Each structure stands twice: as C-alpha cells, then as structure tokens.
Amino acid sequence: MSKVIFSNITKRFPGITGATAVDRLNLTIEEGTLVTLLGPSGCGKTTTLRMLAGFETPSDGTITVGGRDVTNVPVNARNVGMVFQSYALFPHMSVRENVEYGVRLLNLQRAEMKDRVASILDTMALAQYADRSPSRLSGGQQQRVALARAVVTQPKVLLFDEPLSNLDAQLRERMRDELRAIQLRLGITSLYVTHDQSEAMAISDRVVVMRNGVIEQGDTPLNVYSRPGTGFVAEFMGKANILRGKVETADAAVVRVQITSTMTFDLSSDGRVFRPGQEVRCVVRPEHIRVEPEGIMAAKVRRVVFQGAYVEYLTDLEGQECVFLDTEYYRTGVAEVGQTLRLSVDSRPVWILPENEADAMGKAA
Structure with a gap:
C-alpha cells in the first residue's frame, strides 16, 4: 500500500516574520493516483512536496506513506522517487549509468540491476540512447532519463517538481501526455507540482489548488473547473x-x-x-x-x-x-x-x- 496522508501539516520558517509556508494542510493521495498541487508562486505547493520527499521537516503534523509515519524519516529511507525541474543528470555519465545510479544503493545482484535498468530504458524508449551522454539528447529525452532514474528504484511514491517547465510548448504537451501514460502504466502513487492550469487538468486524477499555504479546493479537474469553490479558484483555473x-x-x-x-x-x-x-x-x-x-x-x-x-x-x-x-x-x-x-x-x-x-x-x- 502507498497511500499518502498529510495530517494537519504546518511549515514555518524560523526567523522570518509571517513565514508560514503551509498552514494546517490535510490531504490524502489514494494509492496509484496522481494528484497535482496547483497555485501561484509562494502558495506552499513546493514546500508541501519537499516535506513528503524529506527535504523539509514539518513544524507540526504528520505525514504517512502506506500507513508508515515518515514525518522524521531521512530522505534516503523513504523510498520516494523525484523528478526535478532541472533534470539533475550527471553530465559525465551515459544514459545507462545515470539510470543505474538510482539502483546502486539497493544492494541488488549485478544481473538483477542490469535487467531492471534495461527494462526501464525500454519502457522509456531510451534503449537506443543508452550509451550517449545527456548533452547529446533533446530536452524531452533528458526528461525521460530523469524519470527513468526515479522509477527504476520502484519507489512507493513518485514526486514531480515542475518537470516540464524547461521545455518548449509543443514538447511540453507531448511530454505531459507521456508522463501521464507512464504513471498510469506503472501505477505509482504520484504528487505533481505545477503552476500551469492546463497541465494540471490534463494529467491529474485530482487537482488541489493552493493559496497562501492553504488548500482552497481539491477535486477532480472537471469539478474544480466547472464548480469552483472560490473566486480565486474560478479565475486561476482558466479565464x-x-x-x-x-x-x-x-x-x-x-x-x-x-x-x-x-x-x-x-x-x-x-x-x-x-x-x-x-x-x-x-x-x-x-x-x-x-x-x-x-x-x-x-x-x-x-x-x-x-x-x-x-x-x-x-x-x-x-x-x-x-x-x-x-x-x-x-x-x-x-x-x-x-x-x-x-x-x-x-x-x-x-x-x-x-x-x-x-x-x-x-x-x-
């Protein structure tokens, strides 16, 4: 089970007046679903994602993954995969080596590691580029490498931190559809962060709109768009x-x-x-x-x-x-x-x- 539950999560940054980034947030992400946190800069969506990843510790509240309290568990012990906005690929490694890096710490047998890497490269349509360096790939191909490295560890939860923001409009739309297809095929519980409304509506099972550290509305893309709960949600979700x-x-x-x-x-x-x-x-x-x-x-x-x-x-x-x-x-x-x-x-x-x-x-x- 990989159900994620945020219970009364608050994040305050000491020493900064009024710096409550997230305020008493309650959110449940059902197993196998993709939930998108959507909102303007400074609304608390990235801080929420980073708390689930383990990069930030909540000031109050608890986070559970699959029934396990991970609120204070170190990053490397959470079994969470993350796809960054900047790809974060190692330029001196080949595509295969970048993907292998994700499983080297799992203490797998060499044969099992090779099989797992080969399988994910095939799934991501990257097998023919396995020996290339990231610099010889397009932006979309680099993003697929970053995704392959994140999922090859078979994480319980997959996190996306505005992964498409560096791509041009046409490639962004194509990669958006690819990411969603892969997430559905793998069935990984996922939390996605973006400020792009059309992107959120296209890929999500549920969209959670945030403002000033709180959730204004969380529902299916159809309901958030057609039945907005506040004027802010109505205007933020399209015109x-x-x-x-x-x-x-x-x-x-x-x-x-x-x-x-x-x-x-x-x-x-x-x-x-x-x-x-x-x-x-x-x-x-x-x-x-x-x-x-x-x-x-x-x-x-x-x-x-x-x-x-x-x-x-x-x-x-x-x-x-x-x-x-x-x-x-x-x-x-x-x-x-x-x-x-x-x-x-x-x-x-x-x-x-x-x-x-x-x-x-x-x-x-």
Missing part, C-alpha cells in the same frame, strides 16, 4: 467572468438570478439555501458565451485579441467586465473596439460561488 447578480426567486432546487436588466439565469441551488434579494456572484466561462443577432444582452467591445483559433473579446456588460471567445470569427468577421454586440449565454454550466469563501478554504482534500 472566468465573475458576474454580480441578485436572486429573484429560489426554491429547494432552482435559483433564478438576475445579472443584467435583460439577462437572468435559472441555476441549480446545489443544496444551498438562497433568499430573494440576496446578492450573489456567478461564474461564467468565456467559452459559454456566443455572439447571436438575437442575443439577450448588449455588450460594448473594449478590447480585441486575435488568438488564431479564436478571437478574445473584453466587453462592458452594463458596467461589468465580460470576456468571451469567438470561434466563428472567420464566418462572421471580427468586431471593432466600440462596437456593440448581442450575446447569448448557455446557463447550464454557470455556477454560483459560495456566499462565504472562507468556508471553502483550508478544507481537507
């Missing part, structure tokens, strides 16, 4: 319009919210209680807004950004900023700044934010 509105009517299942003088949404209450006249905020993703001649609301264009596959518009919607994406511009043309557009919204994916965001913060994930 989002957070529109102010007022409850017109509400019952046990449906809430009617007026956003503008001409636009109302009938939304799910999601088990929450709303009252007529209550002010709320609704999350509307840009991709759910479209230009239509008979659209129910008028929006004045303030900015136009051409993105190739779509045109992004920033508009004024009765005093509220509203961003939307037009993928039909090649057919309808591109609007100009100052022009008024008629817009329609698909209300099905619209989500009402919790009334008190503090209630959604710091929860176990």
